[in-house]
Amino acid sequence: GAVVSQHPSWVICKSGTSVKIECRSLDFQATTMFWYRQFPKQSLMLMATSNEGSKATYEQGVEKDKFLINHASLTLSTLTVTSAHPEDSSFYICSAGPSNLANEQFFGPGTRLTVL
Amino acid sequence: GQQVMQIPQYQHVQEGEDFTTYCNSSTTLSNIQWYKQRPGGHPVFLIQLVKSGEVKKQKRLTFQFGEAKKNSSLHITATQTTDVGTYFCATNAGKSTFGDGTTLTVKP
16 A cells, blocks of 8 residues: 655654644655544544645634645645644644545554643 | 544454444445554554445455445454454545544453
């Protein structure tokens, strides 16, 4: 199957700092990538759809100025959590899928963010 | 948008027992996907169903899509300890919507 990587796998930061998370499709091109957040023992919550070469589409309730998404190439999307606070601590996961595999999403390994 | 509800939230079984998780929607779904997430891991795609009444099998796992395309089920026969994890259903209509998941624990 297709491979999606994420970096870093975990990060601990102080409150008020910004954290950038990278999502890469390693063996296919992805015009669309998805960013999710998952709290402990809960389901995945779609935050936004990242579109290559255009603005991301954010889900209701997700602050676009807080969670900056950049999809500058067909293999890379980044999520920047700006001015992070303890309530932003969560597991952030991206997904992408090759165009020839309709609706099948491959997930990155996730990034565990802890804001102190 | 489309929403999917999953039951039960938790299921604890003895190794060798069967397990079933159900996914329901109030609206007709264009497709349904099933994922498995091991503790501490990320979701892994298992299968996609698109046809009304479709049934697919993967070894001990049986996936069904209802005739009305409003519900789906995942059945595991004779569970093993390697089956532990959370099973999510999801539907995709331009973007993925996940159910709340069913967490399966298996007692050896």
